[in-house]
Amino acid sequence: MYDSLSDISGGNIVFMLATDYGSRGIYLVQIDPFGNPGPVIEISPAAGALRRRSAVGGDTIAFEDRGYDLVSGQAEFALSSILDPDAPAYRLTNDTLADEWPGVSPDGDAVVWVKCVSATECDVWRAERSMGIWGAPEQVTGADGNESLPDTNGPVTVYGSYADIYSSSANIRWSVKDSSGAYIESVLDLPGIQRNPNIAGNIITFESSPEVGTTYDIWLYDLATNRLYQLTDTSVSESLSDVTTGPAGLVRVVWAQPKQVYPYDMDVYAMSFIVDTT
Numbered sequence: 001m002y003d004s005l006s007d008i009s010g011g012n013i014v015f016m017l018a019t020d021y022g023s024r025g026i027y028l029v030q031i032d033p034f035g036n037p038g039p040v041i042e043i044s045p046a047a048g049a050l051r052r053r054s055a056v057g058g059d060t061i062a063f064e065d066r067g068y069d070l071v072s073g074q075a076e077f078a079l080s081s082i083l084d085p086d087a088p089a090y091r092l093t094n095d096t097l098a099d100e101w102p103g104v105s106p107d108g109d110a111v112v113w114v115k116c117v118s119a120t121e122c123d124v125w126r127a128e129r130s131m132g133i134w135g136a137p138e139q140v141t142g143a144d145g146n147e148s149l150p151d152t153n154g155p156v157t158v159y160g161s162y163a164d165i166y167s168s169s170a171n172i173r174w175s176v177k178d179s180s181g182a183y184i185e186s187v188l189d190l191p192g193i194q195r196n197p198n199i200a201g202n203i204i205t206f207e208s209s210p211e212v213g214t215t216y217d218i219w220l221y222d223l224a225t226n227r228l229y230q231l232t233d234t235s236v237s238e239s240l241s242d243v244t245t246g247p248a249g250l251v252r253v254v255w256a257q258p259k260q261v262y263p264y265d266m267d268v269y270a271m272s273f274i275v276d277t278t
Contacts, residue, residue: 006054006063008242009106012082014043014054014061025049026063028056028085044080044089051078053101058108059083060129064100065091075100077113079134092127093137099125103151106200112140112150112157124150124159124175140175140183147173153199156223157183160195160206172197172206172221188221188228201245203275205231205253207238218255222275231271236260241268249275 004016011031018024025045030038043061050073054063059082064075068091077099078089092111093099100122103112109129116122124140124147140157141147150159158174172194175183188194192210199205202224207216216237220229231253232238241254251273256266 004052007056007104009056009058009104012056014056014063016052016054016063017042023047023049024051026051026054026061026080028061028082030082041085043082043085044078044087046089055102055104055111056082057104057106060104060108060111062102062104062111062113063089064102065089068094074098077102077111077137079111090134092134093125101149105152105154107154110152110154112152112159114147114150114159115139120146122147124157126150126152126157138183141173141185149196151197151199153201156199158197158199158204160197161187169193170195172204174199174204174223190228194219196240198240198243200243200251203243203245203251205240205243207240209237218253220251220253220275222277224277225275227276229275238269239266249277251275 006015013029015027016024017027026043028041028043050066051063061080065078066073066075068076075098077093078091080089098116099113101114112126114122115125125137126140127137128135145161145163148160156174156176160170161173162170170193172188173185175185178184194206194208197204197206202222204221206219208219209216217233218231218238218240220231236258239256244252254270257269258266
């Protein structure tokens with residue numbers, strides 16, 4: 001058996017647990033205000049479950065479910081509720097394409113993911129909940145390029161994008177739905193490669209490398225002020241984990257950094273700071 005930590009929101013931690021028999025379920029642990037963990041609960045239990053890559057926000061848990069078609073093992077997008085963990089999962093997607101890499105807004109009312117024709121042809125999709133009902137999935141990005149690792153703060157959907165699938169450069173893009181229902185895309189046009197964005201409030205964090213073959217550092221972009229900040233500058237590549245925001249402009253960023261001595265495993269780093277909003 002092994003566990004895979006997937007996501008945390010407030011006191012809720014969700015992760016995949018794989019058994020020796022090949023089953024993979026999504027589990028929940030809730031932490032009280034004193035840091036004490038509650039019982040481990042399987043979410044929407046199903047015999048022979050084949051689930052992974054869970055994300056959580058509000059009362060919503062989203063994950064990939066490969067158990068709907070055991071022949072192809074294609075990933076579909078499913079949702080469960082922290083408030084009713086025993087209820088069957090709600091299947092949000094049902095088509096011939098793989099639905100992967102979920103993200104959930106902090107209030108749990110928006111979910112994002114990528115729908116993929118192949119490993120190099122993925123688009124961002126999104127669904128919203130209103131009055132307790134999930135709406136139909138909507139395509140956020142166009143047919144050109146290849147998008148990856150979406151996240152959302154609610155109204156804004158952020159993602160990495162190779163605008164040309166043959167390009168060696170990538171950038172961070174985000175989309176917001178206008179009054180007509182169309183998604184309007186913006187791009188953070190920087191040299192080199194930008195990937196793996198996370199968003200909290202108005203803050204987007206991401207990994208950035210000046211060119212192919214060089215190391216990645218952690219950067220931050222403030223949507224409210226249009227300011228860009230470099231958070232790390234090392235000789236190794238950092239891997240972004242998450243970002244949260246708090247009162248008075250407080251920002252917390254967490255990432256992993258490889259050790260340069262044996263056994264060459266990873267250390268976790270964190271930074272807390274105030275972003276100037278003037």
